[in-house]
Amino acid sequence: MDDKFDCIVIGGGVAGLAASMMLAKANMKFLLIERGEFAGAKNVSGGVLWGNDLAKLVPNYWEEEDGGWERFINHRRLTFMDEQSTFSLDFKSSHFNEKPYTGVVVLRSKFDNWLSGKVQEAIDASDYAMDSFIATNIKVDEVLMENGKAVGIKTGEDEFHADSVIIAEGVNNLLTRQVGLQDNYVPADHMLTGIKEIIRFDQEVLEQKFQLNGLSGMSNEFVGWATDGVEGGGFLYTNRDTISLGLVVGIKDMREKKRSPHDLLNHFKTHPTIADIIKDGEIVEYSAHVVSSGDARAMPKELYKDGILIAGEAANLLMNAGKAIQGMDYAMRSGILAAETIIEAKEKGDFSSATLKNYRAKLDQSYVMKDINNFQDAVHLLHTETMQKKVPNLVCDFGRQFFTIKNEPTPKSEKMLLGAIKRHASLWELLKLGFKARKSL
Ligand SMILES: Cc1cc2nc3c(=O)[nH]c(=O)nc-3n(C[C@H](O)[C@H](O)[C@H](O)COP(=O)(O)OP(=O)(O)OC[C@H]3O[C@@H](n4cnc5c(N)ncnc54)[C@H](O)[C@@H]3O)c2cc1C
Known part of the structure; x- marks a missing residue:
């Protein structure tokens, strides 16, 4: 031979x-x-x-x-984030419990x-x-x-x-x-850095925190305040008794804004929603790796x-x-x-x-x-300032008004939405975004 x-x-x-x-x-x-x-x-x-x-x-x-593998995904969440709030699209379905799983x-x-x-x-x-x-x-x-x-x-x-x-x-x-x-x-600008911490909890505590059943799991992506103005986004995935929490951030943008990956991850962790999740967790691993932007x-x-x-x-x-x-x-x-x-x-x-x-x-x-x-157009759209900053701020602003109940007459939702649009972008910008999103997604 x-x-x-x-x-x-x-x-x-x-x-x-x-x-x-x-x-x-x-x-x-x-x-x-x-x-x-x-x-x-x-x-x-x-x-x-x-x-x-x-x-x-x-x-x-x-x-x-x-x-x-750690857990199969039957619960997905996409979260917009501003300084104080999070507004999520949340989808959970027992349809995803079928085998072979569609994500582990x-x-x-x-x-x-x-x-x-x-x-x-x-x-x-x-x-x-x-x-x-x-x-x-x-x-x-x-x-x-x-x-x-x-x-x-x-x-x-x-x-x-x-x-x-x-x-x-x-x-x-x-x-x-x-x-x-x-x-x-x-x-x-075609490359990102991924930074991740693995945070451990008692398995039962983790399962209660995320309403997990058996080996079901959740994936959560974040857009907005998570990266403090640097292009990119955040993620959280549930493992057996840990979570993977991290960011992917643009290398060029991070360098221009004189930020470090570690510093940005710490920023993300101070958000009230994230701070509540990771409370009492123990960091057991930290890692970083270059990743393509797509x-x-x-x-x-x-x-x-x-x-x-x-x-x-x-x-x-x-x-x-x-x-x-x-x-x-x-x-x-x-x-x-x-x-x-x-x-x-x-x-x-x-x-x-x-x-x-x-x-x-x-x-x-x-x-x-x-x-x-x-x-490709959607990849580029995600990295624009409108998607990175304006939309998350607008969505959270609207959410804050929509879910607030005061002992006062409640404005119609349309008025709330127009107010939020005015404060964070312009109707024209949103029309352009809608047009681009319709074509690119
Ligand atoms: C923080 C972060 C989060 C991510 N999240 C996700 C996610 O949720 N879902 C997803 O699908 N993807 C995710 N990705 C992307 C995913 O990890 C990569 O796309 C994937 O790992 C690519 O697989 P690969 O086999 O091509 O390369 P790699 O997994 O990088 O494997 C390459 C291998 O080659 C070896 N190697 C390199 N050079 C040599 C050499 N000269 N000689 C011998 N061995 C060599 C390396 O040691 C390594 O083992 C993420 C990436 C990062 C950084």
């Missing part, structure tokens, strides 16, 4: 693990390389894994109560490690049980190229050879740049080359139009499609871009690129 692999997968995050699972199940000989001590050791995410691709990789994963909260160090165990089980059951490997604590320094085609990777003094390489290295995509698929300079202009020039495919956030596949951050589901689907393309290339005996370009076609036909393309 020769030493050459069919494929080397770089990165044991969601994209790399999804690709590896598919390769193992298709009896491919591959090597997955992760620089962390274990898969997930270096990963940060809020994080809800949306959709049900996980069930394709690990059927009936929900039967493993102690599997990689995960903590990445646990989830990735669990999924990596499942990949190992698939390797053990494959024809290449002794020849496919998951190698951790190894950083890939370089993708080896010969005549414009990838032929393997280099780590320190060691070289490993393969017919193909899937680069799933995440948002800090240095190898994608090395192979010439991404410009070395990515503008800072601006398609940050994507690599192409996602394939002779012998190479780019998957997950290395390809800047992410969307956040205000409703949810979708990065892990995109990573999972792109990892699956990349592996499918490699499997087809092996059958054809052709790993050149003539075959690998099918990956791009598959991705374009999938919900990933369809949504990224369809919702």
